[in-house]
Amino acid sequence: MGRQPCCEKVGLKRGPWTIEEDSKLMNFILNNGIQCWRLVPKLSGLMRCGKSCRLRWINYLRPDLKRGALTEAEEDMVIELHSRLGNRWSKIARHFPGRTDNEIKNYWNTRIKKKMKLKGLDPVTHKPVLSKSQDLETTSEEMHNHQNLGFQETVSIPSLEDHDQRQHNTKGSSMSNQSREESSCIKNLDMGLGSSFVLQNKESLGNFTMDSYHNFMDTQYFWDCFTGLGDSFP
């Protein structure tokens, strides 16, 4: 006998969220906060399960989300944290304000893993791959290239302190990172659902106040997102 599903699934919508659903969820949370995720879809009129709403909010709608590719420094820090914590993405994500565990997990799986393999490092152990049999996914050609390039050396992983320092320095001086930030911000705003300011808390929302949300809602970008929705929201 299996565990009961988290919610009554019959009749619930699945798959990609529409802008209308996003704005319904956003409006509801802005006005009511989050008491219980199960109640959110019922009270907001969404045909989604509570978990789905939670995920959508956390991974996409939260206004303090930072989007776009991770910076080099962030990437280094992910590697460092992964070497210590393993696949504990939520713990890793806590070190990156505005990043979600899902985002970091995806980034790891699609990019960092690949980079590490190219460097001849095992993404699981963070140690150099010593023999072919230990890493069947690494082709002999890759190995050959790595050896020629000297990638068999252990790559030194910066400490968190180093990273913090680097990030600090980066903030003030690196235009490239800054512009990357900006472009991620623009991407965010294109989606109409992000903002770089941190929202702090009302009730259970962590750091979230209605004032900050109202600030956010005052931006042109926020409302641009909802133009064309017609009379859905009186």
Place this chain on the structure above:
DNA sequence: AACAGAGTCAACCGCCCCCGG
């Protein structure tokens, strides 16, 4: 221009943990 394969990432699934009764 059309197609195939690779890459990306939002979303789902199911298990685990925590907390209140």
Place this chain on the structure above:
DNA sequence: GCCGGGGGCGGTTGACTCTGT
């Protein structure tokens, strides 16, 4: 201490986009 419900988490999937041919 036990049980059930809700939230959190990590793994996986599949739709969409990009790139190369």
